[in-house]
Amino acid sequence: MIVPALGHLSAALPEIFLALSALVLLVLGAFLGDKATRPVATLSLIALVVAFVLVLLGPDSTTVGFSGLFITGRFAVFLNALILIGSAISLIIALDYFRLQGTERFEFPILVLLATTGMMMMVTANDLIALFISLELQSLALYVMAAFERDSIRATEAGLKYFVLGALASGLLLYGCSLIYGFSGTTNFGHLAAVVSGGPVSIGLLLGIVFLVAGLAFKISAVPFHMWAPDVYEGAPTPVTAFFSASPKIAAFALFIRVMMGPFGHVAIEWRQIIILISLASMFLGAFAAINQRNIKRMMAYSSIGHMGYALIGLAAGSVEGVRGVLIYLAIYLPMTLGAFTVILLMRRKTGPTENIDDLAGLSQQHPLVALVMAIFMFSLAGVPPLAGFFGKFYVFMAAIDAHLYTLAILGVLSSVVGAYYYLRIVKVMYFDAASEPLAGPITRKMAAVLLCTGVFTLFFFANPAPLLNSAHAAALALLH
């Protein structure tokens, strides 16, 4: 029968399309050389858009394909759409940045495509093997991207550090997978769920889960596996940092939710404490460590650690509301962080890009609109209503209260007050301090468009939050039932 075989393929159509486009563009780039840089970039962007359309047109119902290796459905559609939006926006701002820097290369968009393919596979993984392969496909592309500015010592160091620590995390994850396989006899999530719900869970399996959690916590840069984040964020070229802060985090989180709520959902009571602890540690470290940062990229690294902590609250709740909360959180976090990084990309002196927070001084007078948008992002990241970031926090705390995790919720909101301090500091520098030397970066049309879209989304989300809430709710239901 041809139809069922095609059925498998059609469910994976966006991934297959992206992978093929990446390969074709790679060949194109290899043959045409430097001439291909611009066309490859444009075609990559088009490929992402086409993949986005394919994702939206894909099957709504939950479909298992490739002998149970991959699973699609509303959950995957929601997250894949987010990942593609994140990758596309990152690519747009990255291309402009590299053009200004004069360091354009045709490999960059192809790496984005490959990483995105890996991420989409992570979201749809339904087997420990698929999980590992997709995670590695994504990670390898990211390692190269971190060291993309070959002539910069800092970038090379960041790439190496990321690679070594990432390999360690992959090792932990793989070790966890093998323990799980050894004690359950299966790698398939569906079968695992049956084994886990069948009776008391063996210590070996639990140990496997712990290792798995450690590996995944590394990928989302949750405390205590966060050490790489500030250094890699600071060292990598800024557009790469922007990319790191958005799509890969979402993909890793999707995988995290899928693994914990799917096969191990029945033993939530066993792993919930770990998630609560990781969540609390991330929120507090993110809040306190960011206070003293002078470098805005490092600050954003700690900020993202903190935000992952808030999103983990939803996972700790372990309910439909919790998963919905995480999905809403991620969907709102994406435009905020990409918008903020776009502003960071605009920070330039005559001598080149600058990353010092104090260099933002007086931005409100030189570029009032850019400063306004940045202030919106900062208040939103701090979670001040009525901006979008508030709703992200609101729904995870709602899930926490619903799950009776009162202590976690109280400590969480308290840490958000601490965190508000450093976001306000950016506003203070832009609005209250006098400028020393004006920033001289040109604002390209594309960057302005990105700022406009993300800014409008963040500012006016409150007016009509229903579409996002409803699709997140449907996605969460699809995962859990």
Next chain:
Amino acid sequence: MVVWPLLSTLIVLPLIGAAAIFVLHGEEAAVAKSARYAALWTTLITFAVSLLLWINFNPQNPGFQFVENHPWIGETNFTYHLGVDGISMLFVLLTTFLTPICILASWESIQSRVKEYMITFLVMESTMIGVFCSLDLLLFYLFFEAGLIPMFVIIGVWGGPRRIYATFKFFLYTLLGSVLMLLGILALYFATGTTDIAVLLHTHINPALQTWLWLAFFASFAVKVPMWPVHTWLPDAHVEAPTAGSVILAGILLKFGAYGFLRFSIPMFPNATATFTPLIFTLSVIAIIYTSLVALMQEDMKKLIAYSSVAHMGFITIGLFTLTLQGIDGGLLQMISHGIVSGALFLCVGVVYDRMHSREIARYGGLVHRMPKYAFVFMVFTFATIGLPATSGFVGEFLTLVGAFQVNTLVATLATTGIILGAAYSLWLYRRVIFGALTKADLMNILDLSPREVAIFAPLVVVTLWIGIDPQPFFNVFHASVMQLIHQHQLALASSPRSIMLAAK
């Protein structure tokens, strides 16, 4: 019949003005001028529209009026629900009344970034009106917190030398209290399945849960009132804020806290309120006596008035928590009166600050010789803040104390000493600034109130005396709602398990 959505109009009007100012561009001086006029006209029109509220308000109806209810966040029951009753209606008016005065007061003293200043002020007005109109807890929280952003900017950009410290302290203190209230709102939502205030006012909540919810809401409102010992952000914020910022802070923002107590804590958590009333009384009495003593020793005029605000708010919280008709009526009237009088006193400080750029009391003296009009205006508000009969301060304070004497004579007695202390620091301030010999050389040429300043103070003086001489129109507005609130509170206490047990014994 489609009823015109009056409250939404009031919320949106300032935003339209802000948007209009936002798109202004051109030469800086011209933009500043048009921004000033645009802001003034917007706020005046908003005030005129808000008068329609009072005209069409039915004082016999204790429930919510001008109600608008639209679905907002679909499946989770949060609605865009607006409405005012007797308790909230006058605060909407107070907001729309004070804002044009603030714009006028900033006419000349704000010279840098006028456009941005006017935008933030208009956004501020919109969020303040929203707070008093919201009938959904989430919507209320949204407005309540959104107001922090413009205030943060107003103090931070146009404030005094220590503005950054002050504005951070203001923002973080308030946020700290509010996030706990947010968790309370969520817990309330899960306990009752709704965030609709009109429904929650008639919903019985388990007394054990009430205690926690009361504390969560208290965290937010106590900071906002502010109650001792979380009042320390207030003097800093007041001293550093520009004059108009101080007026809004004292006139409206402080009322959020007391309004919150009366709107949420007292009717929704009656048992917890009964439990915690001694706490409120203790903190309020300490606030009244302690901050009055602190106010006596201040050398900065604004700081003195800021501390006196804390003391006056102490009277208000006592009045509200007596849960007697006189106490609540008095507390509400005192809130209106304090909004006008303390705002006016900050404006009085602003007048001399604009001329001499100093708020130090010792820098002044003998101003009556050069500024008779100013001396008169300052005198009216000083008397009003002391609570002299025929001024608005008297009616509120008197009724508050009448209420307090019915419930707890000790609290009433201690609070009354606050009035004496209040007279001491206010009159002493007045004496040192206005009377005495005019000895300072640079004061010899100080100018009296300009026509613009007269226009600012005239409505304030009129309202202060109006409330003092004939407060009945104001009582009429909130009487029905207050009666209903007290009635329901007594019903709730009577039907609670503990009192049933007591009755059984």
